[in-house]
Amino acid sequence: MNNAVNNGHAGLWTGTWVAERLGVELVGDPALTGLLGLALRRNPKRAHLLVSNVLGKHVPQSPSVVHAHGFALGRRVRELLGAEESAEAVVLGYAETATGLGHSVADGLGTAPYLHSTRRPVAGVAQAGGFEESHSHATSHLLLPEDPTLLVGDGPLVLVDDEFSTGNTVLNTIRALHERYPRRRYVVVALVDMRSPADAGRLAHFAREIGAQVDLVAAASGTVRLPEGVLEKGQELVARYETAAAGGHTSVAPSGPVSRQAPHDPHPGDDRTGQTRPLGHMSRVDLNWPRGLPDGGRHGFTPRHRDRLEAALPAMTARLAEAIPDGVERVLVLGFEELMYAPLRLARELEQMVAAEVRYSTTTRSPVLAVDDPGYAIRSRIVFPAHDDPADGPGERFAYNVAGGGFDAVVAVVDSVADTRELHAPDGLLSRLAAHTPHVVLAVVPSYVPEPLYAAALSEERPAMLPEPLRGPAFSSYAPEEVGWLLQDLSDVTLEAPTEEREEAIQSGGAHYAESLPVEYQPSEQYQELFHAALETSAARIAQAVGVVTETVIAERSPRPVLVSLARAGTPVGVLMRRWAQFRYGLDLPHYAVSIVRGRGIDANALRWLAAHHDPRDVVFVDGWTGKGAITRELAAAIEEFEAGGGAAGFDAEIAVLADPGSCVRTYGTRDDFLIPSACLNSTVSGLVSRTVLRADLVGPDDFHGAKFYRELAGTDVSVAFLDAVAARFPEVADAVGGAVKELLASDRTPSWEGWRAVERISEEYGIHDVNLVKPGVGETTRVLLRRVPWKILARAGAGADLHHIRLLAEQRGVPVEEVGDLPYTCVGLIHPQFTRGATGADGKAVTV
Template identity: 55%
Template sequence: MTGWNGAWVAERLGIALRDADRPFGAGLRDLVGLAVRRNPRRAHLLVSAVLGKHVPTDPRLVHGAGLLLGRRIAGLPQPAADAAGAALRAALAAERNPPDGARPAARLRDMLREAPAAPMPALVIGYAETATALGHSVADALGGAVYLHSTRRPVPGVPPYGGFEEEHSHATSHLLLPADPALMETAGPVVLVDDELSTGTTALNTIRALHAAHPRDHYVLASLVDVRGPQDRARMAALADELGARIDAVALARGRVELPADVLRAGRELVAATACAPAPPRPCGRAHPLVRIDLAWPQDLPEGGRHGFLPEHRRHLEAELPAMAARLAETLPAAARRVLVLGFEELMYAPLRLAEALADLLPAAQVRYSTTTRSPVLAVDDPGYAIRTRLTFPAHDDPADGPGERYAYNVAPGGDRDRAFEAIVLVVDRAGDTPLLEKGLAARLRELAPVTMAVLPVRTPARRGDR
């Protein structure tokens, strides 16, 4: 079995992960690796093993982990929690060293995919871009939840319900753009979902903004890992007292990240020294083919939660997934055994569910899922480092904050040919299907493997004044 993919950073920067609560038996080192940010405000990046953002991951593990987080909110009896914990640990072990014929990720997903007998009403909000699919999955587990994720893509004529800032992010503006503002008054608690709780500042800012617009008596912070310190938890308790509301925090694991006092300086120096290393050679030879496919995505089905995603949308998607996965499978090379489904920044949930359905349909293939990102991270082709390779390409969706670089991590195999994908499915929405996509990301992917591209429609709310 391979070692921990945080060892490279831990040794060079003196970072240590210490466990606290392990409700499902998995600790921080099971759930995250480490990389180095290209960001002057934070030296390190916790790279999730179950998020499918930076690391191509079995989509059933990604969805299963999100379902498990949601079921923890809804309440999971201890025998079921014990069984889910065992399944989670087995799936994590298999992901590090996939055994032939074993399907522990599918077992985890299957035991959690049924909605609870009593669906829980809630307003679930996921944070863009990293937690958009995770938030969807949490909402799936609750059964009766309305889902909305924040976005960095403004829509002309649709005023934001609220905005907030994510201080450590490289791109801090977030918007909430519900198609109907009444969604924000959905019964039940507000559940705020992120991949990690590092300080909780973003979540507390969100609670303040939401409470000022529509006070509630219950908020939940849900994350894969919670590494807040005592002062951060005290700030959450103080805000609860100030608002007269209950604020809970749930996670798959809790602990702390121990950082040396000079970690920011050391991180900058490490980036500078490593960035001077010669870049790996790019593949040469003729580009692989690109095939466009019409998935027959229903026109009345939202492509994600940017403007709201309801329980009936979830049921509609579930009914359509098998046929769409079958259409995808028909375009793949018959001999392909390692297949990547690659999503696009905030568009994470639809590619995740397509990848999941494709993995179920093709049990002999190793289907993995990840997405592109705005986040600049150092790549080091070492087994003890979480971000082995990086593809760089221009933004291709006319972003409101202007042009810039975007990234796809761990898609190229680097020096380990066993990590090479034999087919890539690229899923974008219509706003991202531009000439820059063909010249940039699609061209980079075609250097690696045959590419199937599926473009999803974008459902945009009517202008408020047009109603």
């Protein structure tokens, strides 16, 4: 038997067996008999089952054909809505049968996020809605989006199912959702529309009742003519054939020829005894599924997720292809219940990669009678125990048209929740498959766990002594949702010391720079005017860099990153990245600020708090810029030490920065060394928060590092004004960001550490012999002039507006500015070694302090 192409065009229509016995007829579009076959099932509400030949559920089909049908429907929806409404649309698919179809429709729309209903409850995820499917054997649908705002909005909602029989499911869905998330327009999509005229009228009446427009898009339409008493007749027929199967007879139709079976499969009908036959070879392949990429639309699947999947598919499929033995001519990729889209895309890619014929279908919980007749849509069924701990308890599951399908290899794709003992048991799916094919390959896709679940999963490990983050307005001038500070408030402690005294203590080894604070620089009126002018000219440039680094993080690191900025220079950047994610995707990303201290590492208690509340794999550390890369190296060493000491694993030590002039990281907005106005000031552009403090008499072993909140400087605070000025430029740079990100992701971003080498060279050339006293880049040079005792400033010849504030500060402090021709940075600040008042420099001249 080869049922993969028996679709009404290549042979006998697979509805004739049912039609002849029950008098059921398909009336309407001639394409219906190519799209549909008929089968029978034990169901008190409807005996017949419309079996799609192009859905990839019950009938193995070319994955390209399956995806193309959904994609084409999505294109039709996009034409119907137009560009503006399509950009605001959300696609909702139905579990379990239409989850892959809905994904494919969303692909056709191109820009739409996708969610499918589910029958698998997920503890800890809030339910955003639910509805009933009246004719189904399993009725309750749950909506469990990770993003609670996914269904909020006035854009069109596109509802996708494989067929419309009465329209009741659609009515129930729209009624339930419209009460909670009202909108002006709905588009209903299906492969076939089989409603009666009366049912179509009910939907139109309902649309008028709720005051919304409801459009319908289908590949073909018609009706099913059912004679009187068809339900009872069908139930009797199902009972008779099931009794025959239970008695040890195969389900062979008495009125038609029995097709030839594959040599390795002598029993095609209703297989419940697979373990007694010779088993094929079983193997497992690691797909190397991208970290944090959802396995499907159960909790939402965005266009960004789709891009990540597209990029990863070739490598994952190559792993699959290597696991399939040479000489195999016919391969089935078998998905798992609601997990339809990931196996479909793997199968479609495999179809292009191997010489073998590739087919795709999915297991199901729907019980259907199997009859081995070429005029019947379900020729065989494999029966096996449920293997994903379903909420409705143990039960049987089914794979149709696999036994007797002539497959030389079957690739079973399941999610990790379903990779259980039941799957591998002697009567489990893998053993059942191995009775019908020489080769079984298992591929497991990680089940996506929404972010809120990490807190529940780790609640018992949460350190009780660690407080919740500090937030504005009690601590900092930022809005409370913009950032949570994993710090302790030392505002009432006197920590400031004159700059010269601090420098002498630091260089003499008497104190660490993090044990005290410099006196906060109070900008002159001239300097404030310079800041605002610089902000006006650079806001768009900063906005683009913010967009590029944020998009890169979402594309490569996590679709819902937890932003953790390195206080305090990283914090304005973290807030801006959070704002970009809201602007571009409507995401409300968590953002925290933590302390890292050169020579002392990152705040380990802050890491423990983060691990107790979030998945460490989603944490992305954020800083403003790189200088020579000292903090980059500090963080890597600190994370390694944290894990070696028993701390939670999974933190990625790579920093995401706005600017990487030192070529120290892979994730950045730009590698240009330019003026970022937030570097021009101290606390008054960073939420009125000081740099962080780590001193043994103030910070105990169970405390967060400390910082001060300078409430008294509120009159000169420009923190929010800086953020607002940059965020206002987001719309105008959005297109440029898209192009830049595409180019960036395709480029080689391996850090060259060019900056570090330049600093070493400068340190030797100027007789300093200590790289910690060479501060490269506009940002670091600004810090030298504001906080330390500078010796001189090196400025790249020809540098213009980016150095106006540097020259002004240097003039105010009496620091010489020396132009250098081959400087890799725009400027470099030098602190003289062996600092003493009246010290001499390497050139024998007095150092100006």
